[in-house]
Amino acid sequence: MGKEAITPEFRRLLETMYSPVPKDDNERILNNFIDLMALGSDRRQPLKAVFEQVARLVFRQFGFSEVAIGLKVKKEDIWKYEVAFGYTKDVEAKLFRTRYDRDDMYSQERFPNIKTGRLSELNVAEGLPLIETDKYDRPYRWHAKRTSFEEFLPGDFLDVWMLDEKKEIIGWIEVSGPKDKLQPPRSTLRWIELLASLCAEIVMLRWAEEEPGGRKAGLAIPGTAPMSTQ
Amino acid sequence: MATRTSSQIDSTFRQHIESKYSPIPRDDHEKLIDALLGLMEYGRDRRQSLHSFFEQVTRLIFRFFAFDQVAVGLYDRKQKDYYVDVTFGYRDDLAAEYKKVRYDYDDMVSQDRFPNIKIGKISELNPIEGLPEDERRLFNRPYAVSAARQALDQFHEGDYIDVWMMGPQKNIIGWLELSNPRDGKLPSRMTVMWAEIIASVCAYVIRRRWFQEDQARS
Numbered sequence: 189m190g191k192e193a194i195t196p197e198f199r200r201l202l203e204t205m206y207s208p209v210p211k212d213d214n215e216r217i218l219n220n221f222i223d224l225m226a227l228g229s230d231r232r233q234p235l236k237a238v239f240e241q242v243a244r245l246v247f248r249q250f251g252f253s254e255v256a257i258g259l260k261v262k263k264e265d266i267w268k269y270e271v272a273f274g275y276t277k278d279v280e281a282k283l284f285r286t287r288y289d290r291d292d293m294y295s296q297e298r299f300p301n302i303k304t305g306r307l308s309e310l311n312v313a314e315g316l317p318l319i320e321t322d323k324y325d326r327p328y329r330w331h332a333k334r335t336s337f338e339e340f341l342p343g344d345f346l347d348v349w350m351l352d353e354k355k356e357i358i359g360w361i362e363v364s365g366p367k368d369k370l371q372p373p374r375s376t377l378r379w380i381e382l383l384a385s386l387c388a389e390i391v392m393l394r395w396a397e398e399e400p401g402g403r404k405a406g407l408a409i410p411g412t413a414p415m416s417t418q
Numbered sequence: 419m420a421t422r423t424s425s426q427i428d429s430t431f432r433q434h435i436e437s438k439y440s441p442i443p444r445d446d447h448e449k450l451i452d453a454l455l456g457l458m459e460y461g462r463d464r465r466q467s468l469h470s471f472f473e474q475v476t477r478l479i480f481r482f483f484a485f486d487q488v489a490v491g492l493y494d495r496k497q498k499d500y501y502v503d504v505t506f507g508y509r510d511d512l513a514a515e516y517k518k519v520r521y522d523y524d525d526m527v528s529q530d531r532f533p534n535i536k537i538g539k540i541s542e543l544n545p546i547e548g549l550p551e552d553e554r555r556l557f558n559r560p561y562a563v564s565a566a567r568q569a570l571d572q573f574h575e576g577d578y579i580d581v582w583m584m585g586p587q588k589n590i591i592g593w594l595e596l597s598n599p600r601d602g603k604l605p606s607r608m609t610v611m612w613a614e615i616i617a618s619v620c621a622y623v624i625r626r627r628w629f630q631e632d633q634a635r636s
Binding site: 223230353 | 432436441444448458533535536539540543545547548571584585610611614615625
């Protein structure tokens with residue numbers, strides 16, 4: 189018994205087999221998601237820093253050149269962008285000034301869209317309110333005619349929702365400008381839906397901890413874990 | 419402001435997109451993500467107890483990762499120790515026995531008490547070779563546990579994997595315990611990573627539930 193009973197060969201096999209370096213794209217994605225959950229769990233990290241990490245991950249891993257992340261203002265019916273990645277400074281400033289109300293977030297008429305999954309929808313350029321058309325890096329192009337169903341036009345964007353306990357939208361990941369200019373594969377959308385749902389967990393926990401007494405929950409546990417999650 | 423309407427979306431284009439992205443899972447990978455989204459939704463439902471959430475977790479692991487035995491352990495905030503809250507795939511008498519065991523923090527982290535090998539960011543394999551004698555009675559087939567390892571890539575009947583659920587200060591608030599893979603082999607790297615995602619989600623659910631419990635009490 190005891191740790192000396194574990195043979196060095198077996199230990200070496202496990203350490204090689206489970207080496208922490210990701211071996212393919214799926215491993216890289218999961219690895220990033222695990223890191224993200226650890227980052228979100230760290231109270232010293234502001235939510236904005238967590239979202240910046242999410243935006244970088246989506247940009248790097250899923251081939252979208254524009255990624256924005258929005259959040260509901262807690263206890264108010266206002267939704268706004270918190271992080272924008274890959275936009276021109278001008279467009280970025282416009283995004284950060286924008287405020288959405290309940291109708292904007294939920295109405296099919298205001299932002300016509302096509303459902304693309306449990307948590308996602310494609311907002312197409314053809315349905316975009318004119319007032320929104322200045323939020324593109326190349327607004328002159330957004331009138332472009334769709335020549336193929338697989339084409340992802342300037343003006344198209346995908347919203348992937350973060351939902352809370354009451355299925356209320358508490359945030360969203362918005363992606364556009366795929367590098368190959370095509371509608372993304374199903375697998376990309378499913379990954380981003382999982383990512384958005386993990387983000388919802390982070391937001392809900394952070395909000396709970398902001399409540400009186402929230403920061404105390406889970407603190408009275410001895411010691412620290414034997415291994416780093418970072 | 420001129421508003422456009424959903425009628426401006428070409429119906430053939432709509433059909434194309436709806437069909438391409440239909441939410442019905444098309445392969446195992448999509449089924450797993452779908453199940454995880456469902457699990458998180460379940461964890462958010464305040465009508466469901468933490469215990470029943472953990473039962474869902476064990477079923478999901480059993481179904482997708484082919485471990486015949488799954489247990490979920492939790493930190494007990496009143497007694498300030500750790501216990502097994504849910505078991506799946508254990509003989510009834512062993513499950514009852516297992517649930518009586520209490521672990522202190524040293525048990526959770528001591529390399530001497532439970533020697534292990536790190537196989538992920540928050541997971542480790544506890545091989546039979548290092549298992550304390552007093553823990554051997556907690557196996558379905560104690561005689562099989564005594565048998566020697568036949569091959570290095572074999573998952574011995576006495577091996578088990580612990581995947582940690584971490585608290586706010588990287589302290590352990592719970593764990594997943596996986597054993598008896600159906601193919602008898604060490605699990606794939608992806609399986610370990612998915613288990614770590616599930617354990618991370620569990621940690622968030624536990625912390626939120628604790629907060630809700632505290633709030634309801636005050």
